[in-house]
Amino acid sequence: xxxxxxxxxxxxxxxxxxxxxxxxxxxxxxxxxxxxxxxxxxxxxxxxxxxxxxxxxxxxxxxxxxxxxxxxxxxxxxxxxxxxxxxxxxxxxxxxxxxxxxxxxxxxxxxxxxxxxxxxxxxxxxxxxxxxxxxxxxxxxxxxxxxxxxxxxxxxxxxxxxxxxxxxxxxxxxxxxxxxxxxxxxxxxxxxxxxxxxxxxxxxxxxxxxxxxxxxxxxxxxxxxxxxxxxxxxxxxxxxxxxxxxxxxxxxxxxxxxxxxxxxxxxxxxxxxxxxxxxxxxxxxxxxxxxxxxxxxxxxxxxxxxxxxxxxxxxxxxxxxxxxxxxxxxxxxxxxxxxxxxxxxxxxxxxxxxxxxxxxxxxxx
Amino acid sequence: xxxxxxxxxxxxxxxxxxxxxxxxxxxxxxxxxxxxxxxxxxxxxxxxxxxxxxxxxxxxxxxxxxxxxxxxxxxxxxxxxxxxxxxxxxxxxxxxxxxxxxxxxxxxxxxxxxxxxxxxxxxxxxxxxxxxxxxxxxxxxxxxxxxxxxxxxxxxxxxxxxxxxxxxxxxxxxxxxxxxxxxxxxxxxxxxxxxxxxxxxxxxxxxxxxxxxxxxxxxxxxxxxxxxxxxxxxxxxxxxxxxxxxxxxxxxxxxxxxxxxxxxxxxxxxxxxxxxxxxxxxxxxxxxxxxxxxxxxxxxxxxxxxxxxxxxxxxxxxxxxxxxxxxxxxxxxxxxxx
Numbered sequence: 001x002x003x004x005x006x007x008x009x010x011x012x013x014x015x016x017x018x019x020x021x022x023x024x025x026x027x028x029x030x031x032x033x034x035x036x037x038x039x040x041x042x043x044x045x046x047x048x049x050x051x052x053x054x055x056x057x058x059x060x061x062x063x064x065x066x067x068x069x070x071x072x073x074x075x076x077x078x079x080x081x082x083x084x085x086x087x088x089x090x091x092x093x094x095x096x097x098x099x100x101x102x103x104x105x106x107x108x109x110x111x112x113x114x115x116x117x118x119x120x121x122x123x124x125x126x127x128x129x130x131x132x133x134x135x136x137x138x139x140x141x142x143x144x145x146x147x148x149x150x151x152x153x154x155x156x157x158x159x160x161x162x163x164x165x166x167x168x169x170x171x172x173x174x175x176x177x178x179x180x181x182x183x184x185x186x187x188x189x190x191x192x193x194x195x196x197x198x199x200x201x202x203x204x205x206x207x208x209x210x211x212x213x214x215x216x217x218x219x220x221x222x223x224x225x226x227x228x229x230x231x232x233x234x235x236x237x238x239x240x241x242x243x244x245x246x247x248x249x250x251x252x253x254x255x256x257x258x259x260x261x262x263x264x265x266x267x268x269x270x271x272x273x274x275x276x277x278x279x280x281x282x283x284x285x286x287x288x289x290x291x292x293x294x295x296x297x298x299x300x301x302x303x304x305x306x307x308x309x310x311x312x313x314x315x316x317x318x319x320x321x322x323x324x325x326x327x328x329x330x331x332x333x334x335x336x337x338x339x340x341x342x343x344x345x346x347x348x349x350x351x352x353x354x355x356x357x358x359x360x361x362x363x364x365x
Numbered sequence: 366x367x368x369x370x371x372x373x374x375x376x377x378x379x380x381x382x383x384x385x386x387x388x389x390x391x392x393x394x395x396x397x398x399x400x401x402x403x404x405x406x407x408x409x410x411x412x413x414x415x416x417x418x419x420x421x422x423x424x425x426x427x428x429x430x431x432x433x434x435x436x437x438x439x440x441x442x443x444x445x446x447x448x449x450x451x452x453x454x455x456x457x458x459x460x461x462x463x464x465x466x467x468x469x470x471x472x473x474x475x476x477x478x479x480x481x482x483x484x485x486x487x488x489x490x491x492x493x494x495x496x497x498x499x500x501x502x503x504x505x506x507x508x509x510x511x512x513x514x515x516x517x518x519x520x521x522x523x524x525x526x527x528x529x530x531x532x533x534x535x536x537x538x539x540x541x542x543x544x545x546x547x548x549x550x551x552x553x554x555x556x557x558x559x560x561x562x563x564x565x566x567x568x569x570x571x572x573x574x575x576x577x578x579x580x581x582x583x584x585x586x587x588x589x590x591x592x593x594x595x596x597x598x599x600x601x602x603x604x605x606x607x608x609x610x611x612x613x614x615x616x617x618x619x620x621x622x623x624x625x626x627x628x629x630x631x632x633x634x635x636x637x638x639x640x641x642x643x644x645x646x647x648x649x650x651x652x653x654x655x656x657x658x659x660x661x662x663x664x665x666x667x668x669x670x671x672x673x674x675x676x677x678x679x680x681x682x683x684x685x686x687x688x689x690x691x692x693x694x695x696x697x698x699x700x701x702x703x
Contacts, residue, residue, distance in 0.1 A: 096550050098572040101561065105552045105573065182582040183463055183474060199468065206463040206470065208580055215549035216583045 001066070002136060003328045004143040004297075004306035006047045007040055007059040011070040015040070018073065018126050028124045029073070030196035046078075047302055053154045054079040058147065059124065060304070062140050064131065065328060071131045074140045075124035076147065078154060081117030087204040088113050088249040088258060089212070091226060108214040110179075110225070112207070116249065116258065120148070120155040121162070125235070135308070135342050139295060141238060143306040145268035146297045146340060150304075158260050160247065161239055164232040165256025166224035175255035178221030183207055191253060207252055225255040232256070241344045242267045268295075272340035275319040279326050279333045293342045296321070298329050305329045308342055366433065367503045368689055369510035369667040371413045372406050372426040372440065379437035380406070380428070383493050395440065395491050409442070413663040422449040423521055425514065426491065429498075429507040432689060438498055439507045442491035443514065445521055446484075453484040454570050455616040455625055458581070458592065475581035479574060483616060487515070487630065489528040492602060500601045502669055505703060506656060508605055510667035512635035513658040517665075517699055519630075526630045527616075528606060531599050532623025533591035542622035545588035550575050558620055574619065593617055593624045609634050639701035640674075644692055647673055647681035657682060659690045659698040666690040672700060 007015075012033070019031040029036070043059035045051045055078065062072030080086045089110040097104040122144050127137050148155055167173040171189035180191060184206045191203055214222050226246060228236045236259065243265050249258035263269060292311035296319065297304065307328055313320050319337060321329070331337055372380065381402060384395040396402045409426035411417045422445050429439030447453040456477040464471035489511055498504050515522050534540050540555040551558050551573045561569060581589055593613060595603045603626075610633045611626035618625065630636065635656070644659065650671055657680070658667035670686040680700055687693060 094575070096573045096575070098569040101553075101569050101573075103552050103569075103573060105550055107550060107575070179583075182580070183472060184470070185472065194468070202465045202467045206465055206468075206472065208474070210476070210578045210580065212580070212583065213549065213575055213577075216545065216579075 001064075001307060001324065001328060002071075002131075002139065003063050003065055004060050004139065004304070005063055006302075006304060007043045007061045007070070007073060009040055009044065011061050011073075012037060012040060014070040014128075015073060015126075018071075018128050021129065022126055028075075028196060029126055030193060032197065035197060043075075047304075049301070054082060054118075056154060058144075060140070060143060060147070060306075062127070062131070062136065072127040072136065072140045073124060074126075074144055075122070076144050076155070076159075077121045077123055079118050079156065080121050081114060081119075084198075084201040085204065086114060086117050087201065087207070087252050088116055089252050089255075090115065091248050091250055092211075094211070094213070110212040110214065110250070112204075112209055112211075112252070113249065116160060118156060119260075120159045122159055123161070135293060137234075138238065138342055139306065139308055141235070142242070142268050142295060142340070142342065143297065145242065145263075145266045146272065146295060146306060146338060147304055148263050148266070149269040149272060150297070150299055150338070151301060152263055155263065157264075158262050159266075160249075160258050160260035161244065162251055162258050163236050163239075163256045164229045165251050165254030166227050166229055167254055173254040174218075174220040174224050176253055178217045179212065180207060180253055188253065195253065204252055221255075226250050226257045228256055229254075238344075243270075268340045272338050274336050274338050275314060276317060277326060277331050277333055277335045277337055278318045278320045279323055280320045281323070294339045295342050296325075296329060296337050296339050298331050298335070298337055300330065303330055311341075314339065366431075366685070366689055367506055367669060368430045368432050369427050369441075369507055370430060371663055371665060372409050372428045374403070374406055374410065376428050376437050377403055377406060380440050380493075383437070383440060383495065395493055410663075412445075413665070415662060420450070422446040424449070425511075427507070427510060427514070429494065429503060438503070439494035440491055441493070441507050441511055442489070443511050443522070444488040444490055446523070447486050447488035447527060448481075448484040451484075451568075452481040452571065453486075453488075454574065454619045455480050455483055456579070456619055456622070457482065457615045458617055459615065477579040477581060477617070479576065479578070479619070480616065483527050483625065483627075485523065486627075487522040487526045489526065499598075502654070502703065504601065505605060506667065506669050508602065509609065509635050509656055509701070510658065512609065512633055513639060513656055513667050513699055513701065514665055515630065515633075516636040516639050516701075517641075517658065518662070519636075522630060524630050526611075526628050526633070528611060528626045529618055530603055530606075530623045530626060531596040532618055532621030533594045534596055534621065540591075540621045541585065541587035542591045543620055545585040546575070546579060547620055555620060562620065570619070588622070592622045594622070595624060596621075599623075610637075635701045639699050640678075640680075641697060641699050642674070642678040642680040644687060644690075644694055644696045644698045645679040645681045646684050646687070646694060648683075649673060650683050652682075654703045655700045656703060657686060657690065657698055657700045659692045659696055664691065666692075669703065674700070 019029045042057045046056040058076040061070040090113040094107045094109045173188040176188040244259040244261040246257045247260045293308040297306040408424045412423040425443045428437045457480040461474045543555040611628045613624040614627045616625035652671035652673040655672045657670045670682045673681045
C-alpha cells in the first residue's frame with residue numbers, strides 16, 4: 001500500500017537516491033546530503049509547529065508500506081520570498097503608437113518582478129522510477145491540495161507552481177544563453193545548481209533589472225518563454241486539469257511558466273467531500289486495474305496521511321476502510337475523513353452525492 | 366573665392382539640390398521637401414534679422430557660395446537650443462556593475478539610457494556640402510565659419526555646444542543599430558524614421574521609442590560594434606571637429622548610434638584663437654591663409670583670405686576680401702588661422 005505522510009529524518013537516504021537519479025532540472029532538490037538534511041529538519045519543524053506558519057516547508061513522503069521505504073516526495077512552501085528575494089519575469093506588452101505616423105507596435109517585454117512574494121508554492125515533486133504509473137504521481141501531487149484545503153489559514157489564498165522550462169539534453173537553455181549568460185558568465189546547469197543550493201537570489205541580483213524587449217532576443221530564446229520542458233508536460237497538464245493557469249510569470253533562468261490557482265478553485269478541493277469512517281473486518285479485495293480510486297486523508301496537521309481506496313468503498317455518508325488502511329491513515333471508526341477523486345476523468349463517486357451532502361450532515365461549504 | 370553668408374529664400378533650389386545630391390546614404394537633418402525647407406530658411410532669415418519670437422530657438426542657416434559663379438555648394442547650421450523647446454533625444458551609454466559578494470563575481474554591464482540631457486545646448490547641424498569639396502579649404506571654411514559667427518555673437522549661444530555625427534551604415538543602406546533596436550519599435554526603415562525626425566515634430570520619437578534603458582549585450586554584434594562609430598564618409602567632418610576641440614562623450618544618436626560630440630563653447634579652437642581687429646588693405650596676396658569674418662547678424666560674412674597682421678590690431682588683407690565681406694577699411698573683423 002502507498003501512503004502519504006510527512007517526511008521524516010530516516011527518509012534521507014531514499015531521498016538522496018531519488019535526487020541523484022533525477023539529475024539536472026530539479027532545482028529545489030539537489031543531490032546534496034547536507035542540504036537535504038536541512039530540508040528534512042525544516043519540514044519536521046514545520047509539522048511539529050516549531051516554526052512560524054509563514055516560514056513553513058511542508059514535505060510529504062510517499063511511503064510504500066510493504067517496502068517500508070519512501071518512494072516519492074512532494075512539497076509546499078508556505079510563503080516564498082520572505083527571507084530571500086523571489087524573482088520572476090513578468091511577460092507583459094509595451095505598446096508604442098504614433099497617431100501622426102499611423103504606427104502601432106506591440107512589443108512583448110520581460111519585466112523583473114517580485115509579485116509572487118508571500119504566495120504559497122507547490123514544489124519538489126519527485127517519484128522513484130520504480131513506482132511510476134498507476135496514479136502514484138497524481139497521489140503525490142494532489143495530496144498537497146487536500147492539505148492546502150484542510151489548513152488554508154497557513155497558506156496564501158493563491159498557490160503557484162514553477163514549471164521547468166525548456167533545456168536540451170546537454171542542459172543548454174536557449175533563454176539562459178540569450179539572456180542570463182550575457183550578465184552572468186555561467187552555464188545554465190551551473191547556475192541552476194547554485195540556485196538549488198539556495199543562491200538563486202544572489203544570481204537574480206546579477207540579472208538585468210530593466211525590462212527586456214523580446215524582439216531583441218534570438219528566435220530560439222523567444223520561442224521557449226512560457227514553455228515547459230517535455231518531461232514536465234504531463235505535470236503541467238495535471239495542474240491545468242486542477243484549474244491552474246499560466247499567470248504571465250516566467251522563470252528568470254529558463255523561461256518556464258508559473259501556473260497558479262486560488263485554493264478554493266482547485267478541482268481536488270472543489271470535488272472533495274467528507275465521510276465518516278466505518279471499519280470493515282474483512283481485508284479489502286485486491287484492486288482491479290482501471291478501477292476508480294479516491295484519495296482519502298485524515299485531518300491531522302502533525303501526521304497528515306493520504307492514501308487511495310477503490311471508489312466503491314464510498315457510500316452516501318460513510319466510507320468503509322479495511323483495518324490496515326484505517327491504521328495507515330491513523331483513523332478510527334466514526335472519525336471524519338475527506339475524500340477526493342484521484343484521476344481527472346475517472347468516475348467521481350463523491351459528486352453524485354453532492355446535493356445530499358449539503359442537505360445532510362456535512363457542514364462543509 | 367568662397368564665401369559663407371546667411372541663407373536667403375533665393376537659395377531654396379540650390380539647397381534642395383544639395384540635399385538630394387548627397388545621396389540617400391548620407392543623411393542630414395535638412396528637409397528634402399520644398400515647404401519644409403522654405404520654412405527652415407524663413408526661420409534662419411528671422412534669426413539673422415533678430416525678429417525671431419524670443420521664446421523660440423534661433424536657427425541659423427549658412428550657405429557656402431562660390432562668388433565667381435554664384436553657385437551655392439554647401440549648407441551648415443547652428444541651432445541656439447537643441448530640441449527647439451522639445452526634448453532632444455539621445456542615448457547615454459553608461460555602465461552598471463552587476464556584482465555579488467556572495468558568489469564572488471562582478472561584471473560590467475553597458476546600458477543605453479534614453480536621455481534629454483543635451484536639450485537646450487547649442488547644436489551644430491545641417492552640415493551638407495558638395496561631395497567634391499570634402500576635405501578642401503572650402504569645407505573647413507563652411508564648418509568653421511559657424512564658430513566665427515558664434516565668437517562674434519557669443520551671447521546668443523550656450524556654454525556647451527554639441528554636434529551629432531552620422532553613425533554606421535552599410536553599403537546597401539542598412540543601419541545595424543537601427544535594425545537591432547529602433548526598427549522593432551518604430552516599425553519603419555531607418556531612412557523613413559530619419560526623414561520624419563528632420564521633418565516632423567519629435568513627438569513621434571517619444572511615442573515610439575522604447576522608454577526603458579537598453580542592455581548593450583542584447584544588441585546584435587553588428588549593432589554593438591556600431592556604437593559611437595562615425596560613418597566612414599563623415600570622417601573629414603569628424604576629424605575637423607576634433608581638431609576644433611570637440612570630443613565624443615557618452616551620448617549617441619538614438620537612430621544610428623553615431624557619436625554626439627561635445628565641447629565647451631569657449632574652448633573651441635576657432636573661438637579661443639580668433640582675433641578681432643580693424644580691416645586694412647594690403648597689395649600683397651601671399652600672406653598666411655586665414656578665415657576672416659565680419660558684419661553683424663544678417664550682414665555676417667566669412668571667407669578665406671591671405672593676411673598680414675600688424676601689431677596694432679590692424680588686419681591687412683587684399684581689397685578683394687573687403688568686397689567679398691562687404692566691408693570697408695576700419696570696420697571690425699575677426700580672423701582665425703586656417
